[in-house]
Amino acid sequence: MPTSSAPAAPVADQLIVILRRVSSTIVEAPADREGAGEARSVAVAVLEADAPRRIPRGRMDPAAGRRHAPNGRVRRPVDEARVTSHSAHPGRLPSMSQPPFEAIVAKHGPMVLRVCRAVLGPADADDAWSETFLSAMHAYPDLRPDSNVEAWLVTIAHRKAIDHLRAQSRRAIPMGDLPERAGTGGVPGGWESDLWAALKTLPARQRQTVAYHYLAGLPYADVANILGGTPAAARRAAADGIAALRKTYLEGAAI
Amino acid sequence: MTTARTTWTGDGDLFAALPEVDEAAQRQLHARLAAAAGAAGLLDVAYRTMDTPVGPLLLAATEQGLVRVAYAREDHERVLEQLAHRVSPRVLRAPARLDGAARELEEYFAGRRSRFDLPLDLQLSHxxxxxxxxxxxxxxxxxxxxxxxxxxxxxxxxxxxxxxxxxxxxxxxxxxxxxxxxxxxxxxxxxxxxxxxxxxxxxxxxxx
Structure with a gap:
């Protein structure tokens, strides 16, 4: 069994990572405080939509910092996108302030791929990623400069993923787990595919909220905008998803 | 073994075991996007860089032809931003469209070509x-x-x-x-x- 011990460590690390996420979220971002952060985020979005203007970084950072402090790797899409677009080019027309699309792909491509893999599994993720960025490139010149690029991309990816989920359910045969097609989703049978497999056992809504909140870094207000429903419902779905992951993943890793 | 795995120390990042970037997958997906965007008529500006005796050159082309050649001292990032601003923000690294230009430049720098025979897009000059x-x-x-x-x-x-x-x-x-x-x-x-x-x-x- 020389190969079985190799993936075990990363699987456990991954589990730890998820568990830490859960515990840190509880400890450092209690529901009421995070809710307040989201309310502020929505308020700022409304305010900006009415009258685009420069938002001092200092006013944005506390909310962002608190929400994302447990995870330095998860980006702070909302605040970053807003602050940079406004402070760099206040009041400019869309065509005058947009970075080359190449920069969008380079900056956000990995995040979208993680989200696609989490929602769809590695086999369909490449197709969904490609469709997402082709659609995004088509619409890009019309994107408002103060738009939240991450939320925009995740919204597109969400729609593309729904198409694939429908196709998957049409393909589904009730005879247990089929082996995954070979994809680019990490080493087959490795810890990464275990993560995707664990995610796959979640109901779609939970998988989506976990992906959009934890992997894309979107606040629950944005997740709710994408999925419909309220931020509170999105938070519950994510919590349920993480709790279920914790169970299946912990037990899976312990075997 | 499992108990050892489930104790953790330090301040490891959450989701830290997930690679931030899957380089191989990104390269493959990027190439696929460039091809699809070209086929769909969305690739307004394709670019690549190439090494030459006068340093790395940035080559950029629209569907009409070569639109920009830039020296490193012009700052390629800035040049790409200018292209996004002045031509179209649909700018993607997509070497295929520049194959002809790169080949002629290679021949030129090798002393085997004395004139260029390329479609040019002069829209940046008035x-x-x-x-x-x-x-x-x-x-x-x-x-x-x-x-x-x-x-x-x-x-x-x-x-x-x-x-x-x-x-x-x-x-x-x-x-x-x-x-x-x-x-x-x-x-x-x-x-x-x-x-x-x-x-x-x-x-x-x-x-x-």
Whole structure:
């Protein structure tokens, strides 16, 4: 069994990572405080939509910092996108302030791929990623400069993923787990595919909220905008998803 | 074994075991996107870079033709931002469209090509500057002309400074041979790629 011990460590690390996420979220971002952060985020979005203007970084950072402090790797899409677009080019027309699309792909491509893999599994993720960025490139010149690029991309990816989920359910045969097609989703049978497999056992809504909140870094207000429903419902779905992951993943890793 | 795994220490990032970037997958997906965008008519500006004796050159092309050649000293990132602003934000690294230009440049730098035969998109140059640039290919390989001569050839013998500005803002250096325009006193003059690059090109062509 020389190969079985190799993936075990990363699987456990991954589990730890998820568990830490859960515990840190509880400890450092209690529901009421995070809710307040989201309310502020929505308020700022409304305010900006009415009258685009420069938002001092200092006013944005506390909310962002608190929400994302447990995870330095998860980006702070909302605040970053807003602050940079406004402070760099206040009041400019869309065509005058947009970075080359190449920069969008380079900056956000990995995040979208993680989200696609989490929602769809590695086999369909490449197709969904490609469709997402082709659609995004088509619409890009019309994107408002103060738009939240991450939320925009995740919204597109969400729609593309729904198409694939429908196709998957049409393909589904009730005879247990089929082996995954070979994809680019990490080493087959490795810890990464275990993560995707664990995610796959979640109901779609939970998988989506976990992906959009934890992997894309979107606040629950944005997740709710994408999925419909309220931020509170999105938070519950994510919590349920993480709790279920914790169970299946912990037990899976312990075997 | 499992108990050891489930104890953790330190402040490891959450989701830290997930690679931030799956490089191989990203490369593959990027190439697929570039091809799909080209096929869908969405690739407004394709670009690549190439190493040359005058340093890395950025090559960018629209569907009409080569629209920009940039020296490293122009700052390629900035040039791409300018292209996004002035041509279209649909800018993607997509080397395939630049294959012809890259091949001709390689031949040129190897001394096997004395004129370029490429579709050009001169949309980044306007008015008198464009008029000047359109005349520059008349200065043959291995030859030079003065700024005054170029201005005169364009029908405005007094517009020497404007001719110099046209050369200094040439969006297609090397391809549109502004490096063959020198000062009337015989000194090499300035160049968008730096005087050293100008000297290299003129030496390559046997003109200096």
């Amino acid at each position: 008015g008198f500057r464009r008029t000047i640039l359109a005349r520059l290919p008349e200065i043959g390989y291995g030859q030079t002309a003065s700024y005054a001569a170029v201005a005169a050839a364009a029908g405005h013998p007094k517009a020497v400074r404007a001719a110099a500005t046209a050369c200094a803002t040439n969006p297609l250096p090397v391809i549109v041979p502004c490096h063959r325009v020198v000062r009337s006193d015989g000194t090499i003059g300035q160049y968008i790629g730096g005087a050293e690059a100008k000297r290299t090109l003129l030496t390559l062509e046997g003109a200096a």
